[in-house]
Amino acid sequence: MARLRPWDDAIAVTAAQIRAVFQRLHVAGQRQIGDPPVLVIADAGYDVTRLAFLLADLPDEMLGRMRSDRALYFPPPPQPAGKVGRKPKRGAEFAFDVAATQPNPSVTAVSDTSHYGKAVASAWDRLHPFLVRRSAWADYPVGELPVIEGTAIRLQVDHLRGDRPRPVCHWWSGTAATASDVDQRWQSFLRRFDLEHTFRMLKQTMGWTAPKLRDPAAADRWTWLVIAAYVQLRLARPLAEDLRNPWERPPRQGRLTPARVRRGFRRLHRKTPQPASAPKPKVAGPGRPTGTKNRHRAHVHPVGKQTKPDLAVSTNG
Numbered sequence: 601m602a603r604l605r606p607w608d609d610a611i612a613v614t615a616a617q618i619r620a621v622f623q624r625l626h627v628a629g630q631r632q633i634g635d636p637p638v639l640v641i642a643d644a645g646y647d648v649t650r651l652a653f654l655l656a657d658l659p660d661e662m663l664g665r666m667r668s669d670r671a672l673y674f675p676p677p678p679q680p681a682g683k684v685g686r687k688p689k690r691g692a693e694f695a696f697d698v699a700a701t702q703p704n705p706s707v708t709a710v711s712d713t714s715h716y717g718k719a720v721a722s723a724w725d726r727l728h729p730f731l732v733r734r735s736a737w738a739d740y741p742v743g744e745l746p747v748i749e750g751t752a753i754r755l756q757v758d759h760l761r762g763d764r765p766r767p768v769c770h771w772w773s774g775t776a777a778t779a780s781d782v783d784q785r786w787q788s789f790l791r792r793f794d795l796e797h798t799f800r801m802l803k804q805t806m807g808w809t810a811p812k813l814r815d816p817a818a819a820d821r822w823t824w825l826v827i828a829a830y831v832q833l834r835l836a837r838p839l840a841e842d843l844r845n846p847w848e849r850p851p852r853q854g855r856l857t858p859a860r861v862r863r864g865f866r867r868l869h870r871k872t873p874q875p876a877s878a879p880k881p882k883v884a885g886p887g888r889p890t891g892t893k894n895r896h897r898a899h900v901h902p903v904g905k906q907t908k909p910d911l912a913v914s915t916n917g
């Protein structure tokens with residue numbers, strides 16, 4: 601993890617971090633020459649095509665999710681013999697959200713899943729983005745901008761949990777993909793989603809987001825303290841009370857429902873510490889000055905209600 605400064609290029613910093621990971625793998629002996637390429641998976645917040653260009657010299661493959669409104673382009677068609685003029689830079693447009701721009705896919709992989717029903721992954725080969733000399737490509741050397749080709753993958757499932765099944769669009773830096781490659785790539789992306797949320801929940805469970813730790817040794821001590829607390833809670837689990845309603849069935853032996861145990865939390869009252877206030881004086885004050893007591897009752901103005909005159913007179917009498 602790196603802290604980005606306002607003038608830093610997020611994609612360049614990410615590429616440098618990936619290079620550092622490759623160096624550590626080689627130093628540790630966990631990767632040798634001739635091993636299969638490493639699949640690097642990124643979310644839609646990263647420019648996966650630029651990452652593939654910056655890391656083209658490494659034995660890796662980039663896979664990333666793209667927005668559904670992105671447009672890619674096919675290679676330009678071959679120029680007819682005898683035709684003069686400038687050769688076109690790109691071919692037909694391919695838009696993820698426009699079905700009319702999508703020809704028949706190069707490869708289609710169909711899989712049956714337990715949570716999403718039938719998953720259909722369609723792939724189109726040799727698609728590249730249209731680059732212009734702006735933003736990250738403004739300082740590119742003079743000449744033609746690079747053509748970064750890859751495989752566009754569109755995943756469609758039958759159903760999702762609590763949401764409509766929308767297609768998910770990916771771009772893979774490899775080309776000439778087979779049905780097995782396409783099937784493996786979209787499943788790897790889902791695996792990356794599981795790992796990311798695992799680390800997120802792990803940080804919250806271990807309490808790493810709560811303390812302000814500046815020393816790695818202090819972070820290690822904090823982690824072991826939290827682990828010890830969880831072990832104590834685990835050992836005391838049989839002592840917890842099963843708070844169930846009369847119409848609920850009792851749980852199996854040795855198993856407690858978290859929702860039932862959580863009902864006992866309302867019995868706990870935390871005393872919120874308050875800042876210290878100024879001490880009260882022990883000597884009585886001077887009191888009200890003599891002759892300033894108001895002996896007349898203040899006049900009351902009724903709001904939204906009319907008071908009868910005789911009742912008002914009788915009340916004051």
